Amino acid sequence: MRLLQAALAAAGIAVASSAAAAPDLTGFWNLAFERVDPPADMIADLPPNTVVLGDTGAAEFPRLQFGGLKLTPEAQAHAENWKPEDEMTLQKVCTPPSIVYSLQGPFPFEIDQTRDALIFRYEYYDQIRVIFMDGRGHPPAEAPHTKMGHSIGHWDGDELVVDTDHIAASTITNNGLDHTDQVHMVERYRLSPDGKRLMATQWFEDPAVLANNGARFIVWAKQPGQHVNPYECDPSFVLEYQGIGHAEGN
Amino acid sequence: MQVRTPFIIGAVMLALLAPGAARAHHSFAVYFDTNKNVTITGRVAAFRFTNPHGTIVLDVTDAQGKVTQWRAETNAPAVLVRRGWTRDTIKQGETITIEGWGSRDGRPYMRLRRALDANGKLIGTAPFGQQDTG
Numbered sequence: 590m591r592l593l594q595a596a597l598a599a600a601g602i603a604v605a606s607s608a609a610a611a612p613d614l615t616g617f618w619n620l621a622f623e624r625v626d627p628p629a630d631m632i633a634d635l636p637p638n639t640v641v642l643g644d645t646g647a648a649e650f651p652r653l654q655f656g657g658l659k660l661t662p663e664a665q666a667h668a669e670n671w672k673p674e675d676e677m678t679l680q681k682v683c684t685p686p687s688i689v690y691s692l693q694g695p696f697p698f699e700i701d702q703t704r705d706a707l708i709f710r711y712e713y714y715d716q717i718r719v720i721f722m723d724g725r726g727h728p729p730a731e732a733p734h735t736k737m738g739h740s741i742g743h744w745d746g747d748e749l750v751v752d753t754d755h756i757a758a759s760t761i762t763n764n765g766l767d768h769t770d771q772v773h774m775v776e777r778y779r780l781s782p783d784g785k786r787l788m789a790t791q792w793f794e795d796p797a798v799l800a801n802n803g804a805r806f807i808v809w810a811k812q813p814g815q816h817v818n819p820y821e822c823d824p825s826f827v828l829e830y831q832g833i834g835h836a837e838g839n
Numbered sequence: 840m841q842v843r844t845p846f847i848i849g850a851v852m853l854a855l856l857a858p859g860a861a862r863a864h865h866s867f868a869v870y871f872d873t874n875k876n877v878t879i880t881g882r883v884a885a886f887r888f889t890n891p892h893g894t895i896v897l898d899v900t901d902a903q904g905k906v907t908q909w910r911a912e913t914n915a916p917a918v919l920v921r922r923g924w925t926r927d928t929i930k931q932g933e934t935i936t937i938e939g940w941g942s943r944d945g946r947p948y949m950r951l952r953r954a955l956d957a958n959g960k961l962i963g964t965a966p967f968g969q970q971d972t973g
Contacts, residue, residue, distance in 0.1 A: 647968075649868040673869045682891065696917070712917050764869055818917040823889035829896070833910050833948045 611744050612780045614707065617816060618787050618809035619697040620646045627806040631777060631790050639792060639802040642762075645693045646807075650762050657801075664766060664798035671765030677830050683822035685714035687736045687759035689768055692776075692791055693805050699817050707742065707749070712817040720751050727754055734758075734770045749778040761793075761803065769797045785811050867940075871950045875941035879909055883933050888926035890915045895929060895937060895951065909947040911937050911954075914967050922963040933957065 632641065640657035644650055653668060660668065676682065685691065696713035709718040720742040727739050738756035742749055753774040761768050772795040779788045792804040881899035893913035900906050913919060916926075929935065936955040942948040953966035 651868045696915075815921075818920060820890045820915070820917055822891050826887065826889060826892055826894065829887060829894040829910055830912075830948075833946045 612747050612749070613702060613784075614700045614749065614778065614780065614787065615702045617697060617699050617812050617814075619812050619815070620695045621786060621808040621810040622646065622695075623808070623810075625786070625788070625808045627790070628779070628788070631779065631788065631806070634777065635790060635792055635804050636794075636802060639804050641804045641806060644762060645805050646695045650764050652764055654764070655762055655766055656803075658761070658766065658803050659800035660766065661796075661798055661800060667767065668765035673764075677827050679824045679827050682827045683714075683824045685716055685736050685822075686763070687756050687768070687772075688716075688718065688738055688753065689756060689772060689774060689791075689793055690760050690763055691716060693807050697809075697812070697815070697817055710817055712820055714822060715820045720749075727752075738774070745777075747779060749776075751776040751778070761795075761798075767798065768793070768795045771795060771797055787811065867950065870942060871940040872943050873940055875943075876938070877941040877949045878936065878938045880934065880936040881909065883929055883931050883935060884908065885931060886926075886929040888916050888919075888924075890917055893919060893924075895935075895954070897935070897937060899947075907947055909937075909949065911939055911949050911951045913951045918967075919963070922965050922967070924963045928962060929954070935962070 627641075635641070640659075642656040642658070644656055650656055652671075652673075655668075691711060691713045694713055696711065698709055698711040698713075701708040701710070703722075705721070705723040707720040707722065709720065710716075711718070716737055718737045718740060720740045722742050725741060727741060732739070732755060734755045734757040736757050736759060738753040740751050740753040742751040744750070753776070754772075756768070756770065756772050756774065758767060758770045758772075760766065772793055774791065774793040776792070777790050780786070781788065787809045789807045789809075790804055791807060792802060794802045879897065879899050881897035883895065884898050885894070885896040887894040887896075893916050895911040895913065897909045897911065898906050899909055916924070919928075934957045936959075937949070937951055937953070938955075939949040939952040952968055954962040956962055
């Protein structure tokens, strides 16, 4: 009997049983360009002093507008001195943003799900993210920080809760407001009852640049049969931008 | 039990959000003016089909015969391919019409909303904009 149990465990029976109890988020998800009111309980679960941004998807903030985020004086000064043309260089144009910004953009992603980890593969800059579900904690503070950060997750009922830190400094709103490598992010994912929509709140805090906390509500639509395309960013695009107006003639 | 302060739906819904085409590495709102519609017809000098953006280089001749070279930035080709575009969709030397949002700095630069071939037929399966589906 003991041998049988060991064989079942080796064959992953326990894995299948546990995975079956959790919602299946597997699939190709593309931003849903439709108005969906956030479920009240998802918003109520956000920590105090949080502003929900409205820049999800195609919308963006113009320069020096941040949707209710309260910037520290240092962050405000940085934003005021930020020059968009400084981003259009060969060195910077293909530098991927962190997950804080790229999560809400209108590019699709795919999820592969097992009991011990979920893999999020984003089309945007070919970024890949692992959500560890095996009970581990975050690495020590001095561990390397990356654009995707270090993510650990658990199921809270039917919601996937993901806690991410060790995120390398990058932009929050793509208009001069940057977070530090001390930013901390918590996402809560929920499937719609029919399984065709994936909803999430993305909450983040970074006291070094923000006097309050930020959040976004994001909805993706499932599109079976599709896959993320390669991004393979080519920095020579910048040469086109720099060539504007230089080739006029008669 | 934790007492929560009311969250705030940011003034963002009232703010001057730019509901532009899918963003990539740089901010649409910072570079392009959603109130500045541009429509031009010209001869294709070059077509670049690489991420983060494609680029259409268009030689536009005015009534006096002066040629101005415009550049139109497209959505990421990763997005374009889902609208039926390929790297051969636009060919050097052909005449096309492009519509889009003009640059804020007034240079001959725009963000592509849609492109029409010489017969006025839409290139690709759908224009780009608020209803982008990636």
